[in-house]
Amino acid sequence: MVGWTEKYRPRKLDDVIGNKKAKDELRQWAESWLSGIPKFRAVVLIGDPGVGKTTCAHALAKELGWQVVEMNASDHRNADAIKRIATHGAMGETFTDDGEFRDSASGQRKLIILDEADNVFGREDYGGIKAISTTITGAQQPIVLIVNDYYELKRRSSTIAQNTKSIKFSKPHKQSINKLLKMIAKAEGLSVADSALDFITERSMGDVRSAINDLQALAEGRTEIKEEDVIALGKRDTSQTVFNSLAVIFRTGNCKRSREAVFDLDEDPETLILWIDENIPIAYKDAADIAAAYDALAKADVFMGRVRRRQYYGLWGYASDMMSCGVSLAKSRSYSGFVNYAFPGWLRKMSASKGYRSTMSSFAAKLGSHTNKSSKVVLQEYLPYFRTLYTQDREFRLNMTRRLGLTEEEVGFLLGQKPDSAKVRRVFDDLRKVEAVGKTPGTEDKAQADEDAGTEEEASADEGSLKEDGDRPEVASEEPEAEPDVQSSLFQFE
Ligand SMILES: Nc1ncnc2c1ncn2[C@@H]1O[C@H](COP(=O)(O)OP(=O)(O)OP(=O)(O)O)[C@@H](O)[C@H]1O
Ligand SMILES: [Mg+2]
Structure with missing residues (x-):
């Protein structure tokens, strides 16, 4: 075609x-x-x-x-x-x-x-x-x-x-892009709703090539594009933008451009690294270039490891730079022509096994949809605060677990514990008890629970908390209380 x-x-x-x-x-x-x-x-x-x-x-x-x-x-x-x-x-x-x-x-x-x-x-x-x-x-x-x-x-x-x-050269006006798309649609015998056309134009942000590509993608198997069809385009958005960013990273030799391609991407670095990892040998052909690119990626991964272990999100910037600029400059010649980038196989496997990365993404998606923010913003800006509140404030923890419908994996991720650990179990037990007495989480054993859900990183913390389990006071209260106003405005959704 x-x-x-x-x-x-x-x-x-x-x-x-x-x-x-x-x-x-x-x-x-x-x-x-x-x-x-x-x-x-x-x-x-x-x-x-x-x-x-x-x-x-x-x-x-x-x-x-x-x-x-x-x-x-x-x-x-x-x-x-x-x-x-x-x-x-x-x-x-x-x-x-x-x-x-x-x-x-x-x-x-x-x-x-x-x-x-x-x-x-x-x-x-x-x-x-x-x-x-x-x-x-x-x-x-x-x-x-x-x-x-x-x-x-x-x-x-x-x-x-x-x-x-x-x-x-500057970006053509929206009206001009709109007109061009109309002309192409007409030539292709395609009828497109005005609102759908506006959406495509808007989304292109002045990039005529991407506007035309979107129109073509939407037209596949259709003779008519209705307003609701563009929702599919929105959904395709992530992989579409990942592909675009990959193309920039692998094709440009310009550090700044490469960095920007990642910066604009609505994808967390944990996921992006998988995409780059999968596609280096597809995009680059010379063995030395491939090796140099993996070297840059390995450095990125070192930073990511520190982010994971220390929750120090400031290092994400370095990781991002190594992934984008580092991989871009790893090549000794340019590679042109169309590249069919692959979906990371590992990502697929990881999501099947509910691994760390996929748990992080699923959590980010949940919090993102509640706060009406992108996953990237959630992970980069909200997660550190959210995690602090979540580990230290029992009411916040129980409220959020219930409201966001968090899974054991996600709770484990937030607490830095294994999903089947005692601490994670306790959160759900706690929640069940609170719900059983028909009240929202109160403050009765706040201090104790806060201690319990501390942020120790060592695996041995599990055993310790198992022991504690027995002498933990029950959460019980006869008098139902009003929904406590425990949340900071940052996470006040309703
Ligand atoms: N101003 C425009 N008018 C009409 N079509 C355009 C215009 N700009 C881009 N296009 C469409 O987008 C495609 C890509 O455009 P082109 O190759 O000229 O972009 P470019 O500015 O060279 O981008 P790059 O920096 O990525 O190389 C063209 O084949 C054409 O279909
Ligand atoms: Mg060009």
Whole structure:
């Protein structure tokens, strides 16, 4: 099946939505080549993913009848080839790439496109930057560099920055994206409810590529997209965004971009590490790159272990950086082309065996749905406080266990105990007793219970609490009390 983004990729600059100023600047620059070598031999197109940079570069060449020579900027084996073509006088060219003869009058210019040039600028160890920089200064042919991160380019090579005209691409307006989607839907004989279309547009956040991809995903097996169908899109959201983030991590050589891809992701680091783990050998091909990527991941895992053991969530940032930036920079060359990322097998197994990670995710989902926050926010911002309150305040503990419908695994996770430990059992016994007397948890044996549910991490704590079990006072009270107002506002849901 043809991807709609390719099928509907504009062939003409005028069909590229938004970015009028950028298109004008691009045209002007191209025209400056018609009367000799201009001041700027190269332009650099800057902008977020999926806004039309690559599309515009190709459409420009088509508009002017120029041939395109597309180079992978990060492959330093190409540096010589780039240089040879770029520094070769245009009008002397008498043969096209296909061997077709052209007289000198119709000898074509070649537009050299160095796409994803970030891959070069993000790296320290390449002669690539230098090669590009000398190529630009001596170019006899127009060159288009494409980057996501101009700041990085400037930082890495002031020569390139000074000798190129920068053209900024911004995210097209929502109305334009909406119109484009309508046009595609029409061409595909698809009827789409306006509200569904708005939802897709909204969700794309200016990334035209992802908007078109969403539309295509929703259209699969349908001729009509109704408002309720977009709910499915919402559900697909997580894996969709994970795939997007993986693509950035594995494809970019730019640390900042990679880090941002993880930062924006609504997925906790514990889960993300599994995704990356599973997909390193799929995304990278060279053994050395794979090894280096796993090395970065192992470092991330060390930080995660400290987070787990010490509940020190501040370290999550380091873990995240190792996973994103560390894995991105582990490669010695770029890998392009479509990659079919795999769902982590381990995650599947873990959720079947109710392991730590899946318990954490299920808890986060429960608290998240009550607080109307994402799992990521819950885990990063709420969990530490929640856990403190949960272990120290009996009323809070019993209330939350009941309200969130926590399982033994989840209670064990919060208390740092095994699900079948005495401490976990006691929480449920306690709750049952309280419910049996028809009242909500009160404060009668608060001090004792709080002690019981302490946060000792050692496994031996289990045995200790088993002994205590016998002489623990019963929770009993004849007089029903009103629901105690024990919660802090942070977790006050009702
Ligand atoms: N401004 C636009 N107008 C119409 N279609 C667009 C536009 N921007 C993106 N698209 C669609 O999205 C696809 C991807 O766009 P393109 O490759 O130009 O993005 P890009 O800016 O180069 O992104 P990246 O930084 O990820 O390489 C195109 O094939 C096209 O279908
Ligand atoms: Mg591109």
